[in-house]
Amino acid sequence: MIRGMRRRLPSGTVTFLFTDVEGSTRLLHELGAEGYAKALAEHRRVLRDAFAHHGGVEVDTQGDAFFVAFPEAAGAVAAAAQALDALRPGPIRVRIGIHTGTPHITEEGYVGADVHRAARIAAAGHGGQVLISATTASLLGVGGLRDLGEHRLKDFDEPVHLYQLGDERFPPLKTISNTNLPRPASSFVGREREVEEVGSLLRDGARLLTLTGPGGIGKTRLAIETAAELVPEFKAGVFWVGLASLRDPALVTGEIGRTLGAKTGLAEHIGDREMLLLLDNLEQVVEAAPELASLVERCPNLRLLVTSRERLRVRGERAYPVLPLADRDAAELFCSRAQTEADDSVRELCRALDNLPLALELAAAQASVLSPRQILDRLSRRLDLLKGGRDADPRQRTLRAAIEWSHELLDEEEQRLFARLAVFRGGCTLAAAEDVAEADLDVLQSLVDKSLVRRTEERFWMLETIRDFAGERLERSGEADALRRRHAVYFRDLAERMDALLRAGEPEEGPVSSLEAEIDNLRAALEAGLETGEIGLVREITASLPMYWLTRGLYSEARSWLDRALALDDAEDVTRRRLLSALGTVAYSQGDHALAVAASDEAASLAMRLAGVTERFQILKAQATAALRKGDLETAERLNEEALAVAMEVDNGVGASACRLNLAYVANKTGRHDRAEALLAENLPFVRSRGQTRCEAYTLAGMAETAVHQGRMEDAAEHALGGARRALLIGDKPLLAATLDLFAASAAARGDARRAATILAATEAAREAMGVRPDQDEAAVRARAFQALGERASVIEDAWPEGTGLDLESALEIAERA
Numbered sequence: 001m002i003r004g005m006r007r008r009l010p011s012g013t014v015t016f017l018f019t020d021v022e023g024s025t026r027l028l029h030e031l032g033a034e035g036y037a038k039a040l041a042e043h044r045r046v047l048r049d050a051f052a053h054h055g056g057v058e059v060d061t062q063g064d065a066f067f068v069a070f071p072e073a074a075g076a077v078a079a080a081a082q083a084l085d086a087l088r089p090g091p092i093r094v095r096i097g098i099h100t101g102t103p104h105i106t107e108e109g110y111v112g113a114d115v116h117r118a119a120r121i122a123a124a125g126h127g128g129q130v131l132i133s134a135t136t137a138s139l140l141g142v143g144g145l146r147d148l149g150e151h152r153l154k155d156f157d158e159p160v161h162l163y164q165l166g167d168e169r170f171p172p173l174k175t176i177s178n179t180n181l182p183r184p185a186s187s188f189v190g191r192e193r194e195v196e197e198v199g200s201l202l203r204d205g206a207r208l209l210t211l212t213g214p215g216g217i218g219k220t221r222l223a224i225e226t227a228a229e230l231v232p233e234f235k236a237g238v239f240w241v242g243l244a245s246l247r248d249p250a251l252v253t254g255e256i257g258r259t260l261g262a263k264t265g266l267a268e269h270i271g272d273r274e275m276l277l278l279l280d281n282l283e284q285v286v287e288a289a290p291e292l293a294s295l296v297e298r299c300p301n302l303r304l305l306v307t308s309r310e311r312l313r314v315r316g317e318r319a320y321p322v323l324p325l326a327d328r329d330a331a332e333l334f335c336s337r338a339q340t341e342a343d344d345s346v347r348e349l350c351r352a353l354d355n356l357p358l359a360l361e362l363a364a365a366q367a368s369v370l371s372p373r374q375i376l377d378r379l380s381r382r383l384d385l386l387k388g389g390r391d392a393d394p395r396q397r398t399l400r401a402a403i404e405w406s407h408e409l410l411d412e413e414e415q416r417l418f419a420r421l422a423v424f425r426g427g428c429t430l431a432a433a434e435d436v437a438e439a440d441l442d443v444l445q446s447l448v449d450k451s452l453v454r455r456t457e458e459r460f461w462m463l464e465t466i467r468d469f470a471g472e473r474l475e476r477s478g479e480a481d482a483l484r485r486r487h488a489v490y491f492r493d494l495a496e497r498m499d500a501l502l503r504a505g506e507p508e509e510g511p512v513s514s515l516e517a518e519i520d521n522l523r524a525a526l527e528a529g530l531e532t533g534e535i536g537l538v539r540e541i542t543a544s545l546p547m548y549w550l551t552r553g554l555y556s557e558a559r560s561w562l563d564r565a566l567a568l569d570d571a572e573d574v575t576r577r578r579l580l581s582a583l584g585t586v587a588y589s590q591g592d593h594a595l596a597v598a599a600s601d602e603a604a605s606l607a608m609r610l611a612g613v614t615e616r617f618q619i620l621k622a623q624a625t626a627a628l629r630k631g632d633l634e635t636a637e638r639l640n641e642e643a644l645a646v647a648m649e650v651d652n653g654v655g656a657s658a659c660r661l662n663l664a665y666v667a668n669k670t671g672r673h674d675r676a677e678a679l680l681a682e683n684l685p686f687v688r689s690r691g692q693t694r695c696e697a698y699t700l701a702g703m704a705e706t707a708v709h710q711g712r713m714e715d716a717a718e719h720a721l722g723g724a725r726r727a728l729l730i731g732d733k734p735l736l737a738a739t740l741d742l743f744a745a746s747a748a749a750r751g752d753a754r755r756a757a758t759i760l761a762a763t764e765a766a767r768e769a770m771g772v773r774p775d776q777d778e779a780a781v782r783a784r785a786f787q788a789l790g791e792r793a794s795v796i797e798d799a800w801p802e803g804t805g806l807d808l809e810s811a812l813e814i815a816e817r818a
Contacts, residue, residue, distance in 0.1 A: 265769025761803025
């Protein structure tokens with residue numbers, strides 16, 4: 001630290017910000033000494049500009065890491081956001097940690113645990129991620145922050161609660177005990193015995209434990225509290241996976257994988273890790289239970305804690321019925337929520353509500369205007385009316401009465417909005433509520449105050465039990481069809497905006513993350529469109545989602561919706577061309593080359609017939625893709641040359657990078673490897689300057705493959721690793737497998753047989769998990785790798801079991817150790 005700077009250090013309450021470059025050693029190898037030095041200098045300039053702009057004082061810098069102090073928490077967070085935005089087009093990604101404390105200042109600078117805590121928080125993150133302590137979050141408010149739950153940091157005995165700036169998904173934090181458990185705002189009352197019993201069952205060998213009971217009985221809260229106590233006992237973490245918004249059982253394992261940041265098959269990702277998964281609200285997708293039982297059997301140290309209104313009825317399941325609260329606990333819960341003292345009327349009210357936690361919370365929400373006796377008198381009449389109800393479980397009648405009574409206390413405007421909000425699946429933003437449901441903010445806040453709507457960060461949502469009731473009211477209102485259409489139009493427009501950004505070359509992280517946040521609503525819109533015959537909306541939404549599905553490796557879901565959308569209507573319009581083009585890409589990725597060729601051909605023919613509606617570049621691109629799929633390389637090259645020229649004229653070169661990639665592919669296929677090398681060398685700085693991470697990944701992969709074609713297999717490793725890192729960054733699992741194969745071929749050529757064989761085994765297992773096969777070129781690379789391995793069968797045999805148990809990210813880590 002510069003001595004003259006000490007007098008300028010903020011004092012009192014100070015917010016510390018630490019940064020660190022992710023993968024600096026890897027970047028050095030990838031960019032070379034001169035390139036890395038240039039990138040590092042630019043990174044330092046960008047960070048210092050952001051820090052200075054928001055009042056930060058640079059305390060220290062070591063290598064590529066910064067330590068900065070801010071007098072205000074808001075300034076530190078704003079500086080972090082500005083820095084990440086400015087770094088996005090370049091190769092360097094930094095992790096940032098922010099924490100606020102009251103340190104001691106000496107002649108040597110800051111001293112105290114808060115400094116170390118801030119540094120540990122930064123070290124727990126990933127490149128592009130900003131982690132914020134609860135202390136800092138309390139000064140800012142949690143709007144715009146994602147709650148990551150409690151984590152244990154090295155050298156600190158007590159867990160710390162962490163938040164993340166923004167909604168982008170990252171792999172689990174690198175903390176001693178990983179967890180994303182929700183942190184309920186309200187206190188946990190009673191259930192001490194149940195927490196102990198459920199915890200003991202999991203500790204004593206229960207591998208798949210299901211908490212059963214009717215809606216509103218407290219299964220989720222009991223599961224969260226139990227799981228929180230078990231966090232220190234699972235080295236690989238404790239993770240919550242909310243399933244309430246899903247309706248398709250086939251999506252369950254994908255949702256689990258998305259939560260865990262799995263880059264390959266779910267079982268392969270979990271492997272032997274000691275992990276507890278809390279799967280919440282499984283009842284509406286209970287058909288996924290056999291697959292979950294198989295997952296437990298394949299992962300020896302995995303435990304599943306499931307909440308469901310019914311047993312799963314699969315092998316290995318232990319069921320734990322969740323009962324109503326004890327009388328004393330029920331009274332305590334009501335009083336804590338209602339801010340009142342227990343008396344005979346409170347105890348009588350609790351018994352009338354069968355001691356159901358959700359019913360008690362709904363009743364307590366009225367305590368500001370009604371006494372417990374008045375609540376009881378009004379509820380008793382409702383309960384009497386429902387004694388002859390059709391519900392199998394009497395407690396469900398009680399809960400229904402409590403919800404209905406709470407609903408009747410709403411005014412007309414509140415009732416209308418309550419019903420309309422049922423159209424959202426997985427919650428909604430304020431903007432969506434205002435646009436679709438015509439929500440008034442004050443009315444929405446009133447529903448939150450009455451416990452009928454919940455709010456987490458920037459999203460409003462309902463418990464499924466309450467949403468079911470609201471959905472019934474929506475159906476009775478006569479507005480259901482119109483509202484579903486408005487909902488579908490809103491999310492169609494969102495999908496089309498995000499798709500346009502992606503096609504315009506915008507970095508993928510923002511648009512894909514936006515789609516991921518609303519994927520449950522998008523699925524709901526598609527399903528509703530099929531039910532109501534809104535085929536135009538179904539086609540348009542489906543045509544805007546392929547990039548999301550491909551990036552997330554959701555090939556089966558993509559294929560299913562594309563097939564359905566194409567079957568709905570044979571109208572020859574732009575939407576059909578987009579659907580056919582997407583189907584060709586998905587089918588090609590799945591190894592269905594016949595369908596890929598047919599779909600691409602039809603898309604190209606349709607583009608020609610739509611001339612004047614579709615831009616010329618899109619026509620040429622579709623024709624070139626069709627020619628490539630058929631193996632007509634001469635035509636493909638001519639069309640890509642034309643498309644390249646058009647792209648440079650009409651869209652500032654956004655589409656040019658893909659054309660160069662295709663031209664390089666053709667050049668390699670026709671033995672003109674020097675031309676391919678020149679095209680790719682031209683493309684690399686082009687895509688980097690525009691932040692086109694996907695095209696950069698494919699360009700680096702092409703450079704590695706070209707080196708292999710040129711007989712320089714030993715030289716392919718650097719570009720293969722660069723492509724693999726970017727493929728991991730954008731979540732492109734097929735490309736990650738292909739680039740790792742290229743690295744394996746290079747490693748085999750260098751005589752690093754065990755590393756090569758291990759990686760080849762991992763990529764084979766990953767493709768099997770994804771349900772895809774290597775294409776002709778990828779198969780050729782693998783064949784070269786095995787040829788280079790030669791007669792070392794014993795090495796392959798020894799390494800293969802290890803490799804098949806690795807996910808692709810772990811395989812990349814092995815490659816990077818070279």
